[in-house]
Amino acid sequence: MSKNPLKLIVIAFFITSNCFAQNKATIINEKLGRGINMGSMFEAPNETIWENPYSSEYFPIISQLGFTHVRIPIRWETDERSSSVPPYEIYSSFFTRIKQVVDEALENGLYVIINMHHHNELIESPDEQKDRFLAQWQQIGTYFKEYSDSLLFEILNEPNGNLDADKWNTLFKEALAEIRTENPERIVLIGTANWGGIEGLEDLQLPTDSNMILTVHYYDPYEFTHQGADWIEGADQWLGTEWKDTDVDREKIQNDFKAIVDFSQSHQIPVHLGEFGSYHTGSSESREKWTTFIARYAEELGFSWAYWEFSAGFGIYNPNTNTFYEYLVDALLNNTMPEPTIYNRNEVYNFSFDSNMDGWVVSNFEEASSTLINTNNELQLTIENSGSEEWHIQVLKYGLQLYPDKFYRVSFKAKSEGLLGIDTYIGKASSPWQAYSNYNGFHLSDSMEEFAYYFTMDTTDLNSRMVFDLGTSINPVYLDDIKIEELSLPTSVPLSEINKIQFYPNPVADNLYLTQVFPDLYIEIYSLEGKKLFSKNMDNKISLNLKSLPTGIYLAKTIQKDSFFTFKICKK
Secondary structure, eight states, X not given: OOOSTTHHHHHHHHHHHTTSOOOHHHHHHHHHOEEEEOTTTTTSSSTTTTSOOOOTTHHHHHHHHTOOEEEEOOOOOSTTTBOSSTTOOBOHHHHHHHHHHHHHHHHTTOEEEEEOOOOHHHHHOHHHHHHHHHHHHHHHHHHTTTSOTTEEEEOOSSOOTTSOHHHHHHHHHHHHHHHHTTOTTOOEEEOOTTTTSGGGGGGOOOOSOSSEEEEEEOOOSHHXXXXXXXXXXXXXXXXXXXXXXXXXHHHHHHHHHHHHHHHHHHHTOOEEEEEOOOOTTSOHHHHHHHHHHHHHHHHHTTOEEEESOSSSTTOSEEXXXXXXXXXXXXXXXXXXXXXXXXXEEEEEEEEXXXXXXXXXXXXXXTTOEXXXXXXXXXXXXXXXXXXXXXXXXXXXXXXXXXXXXOEEEEEEEEEESSOEEEEEEEEOSSTTOOBTTOOEEEEEOSSOEEEEEEXXXXXXXXXXXXXXXXXXXXXXXXXXXXXXXXXXXXXXOOHHHHTTOOEESSSBSSEEEESSOOTTEEEEEEOTTSOEEEEEEOTTOOEEEOTTSOSEEEEEEEEETTEEEEEEEEEO
């Protein structure tokens, strides 16, 4: 388990989710569990053109591995599958083929999600193509109306482009109404605009319908998951990108997933992580670490999930050799959550507000007006007149000293008396005013929460500034515990150095002292029978309290990365 404070998100989510009514959608989402996408098969223009055709042997294999559902992406709009003129008929030959595949999945005990995938004409011209889209869902709903609850519908994969959030909110409700005429209680998955990602959550408007599951896709960090992808310009420049499973790597994902948790809780809707995966050109070690963390963390949050995908560029199975990539199978189905690598943290700036302002000021622009004071040991921004842009009110501090090639973590606690989107960054304090950290968007609520972002500095600036753009609301904003930390990965200490550590006194009554300290050093205490009694992180600590250890002889093992040695201690 991660030692990151965001682990509390998981605890809070379970406390809240246990209060969810166990409605049909929640129950079926639990049954979906672990799934996989049958990608690059039926969402291709035809079944063989992407050289990954479906095989009837796949579902028995998938079921035997331990997956509990499959997601079948389907492109319905091609000329050989459906008509482009009224009444927009889906041809019986294609329905028969999809029915065969669905039936084979169900026969193998798998739940099934079918969707509308790559409806390119709808994305390009949503108003002109709406009638066709609705007619197709009316036909799909009618064709499968007698199927059990083990079959789920997903209305559209990754709305984007001209099918923006406003149009998607309307179109989804209309398509749902078509489905409900013959499938009043079938579970339907709803995704977000803006390519199905987390960013689309804030614009999603749910219809009143309890038989829905929210589906979100996740591929971050994109430069890692899509390195070398031949359909993305510049992706070859990302080759070699690693995901090291550090506490920082995890915190970025946890921060992203918090938005999903918040949406799920506030709307009482279960969550399906409909796609996540990494392209085969990444290293197997990094792919296994990333996949393990995403799968286990999604499960901790109570999400069902479907990996992208089975047998193509992201896949777990090689159909040419009939072999699995075992490290991906293990990541999805067998690995437990490991401990992350913990960054060393050197505090660069820390301001927990007491009785002073420490140089923090507010700047107002255009017609905006506000005042900044210290109240109850927090910064409080009171806004008399909001601006039309976030930057019209800025809370900021100058004089921060940053150096090139340093990796920084910026964290702060904040709340607002109403929901508020903000931007924050560290940047140059003079023209051209660039943001060294890029712009980082967060959503504040009426609960004080910690937020964090990261960046690598590419220049020296001994007078940089930290900025909070807060200008679009009249609700008061509170800030506290603003920190900048320089992060570095721990380095292994040679065994020859570890062996130099001496311990005293021995025999020991209370505290065992070390003659040398090292970062990320652990001491494990074992009984003489080899049973581990406890493990203690001694990260640069000089003493270990053994007062509670019963009298006797024990084995102590010091560990620093891959270096370790063992010695005996006598407890008085």
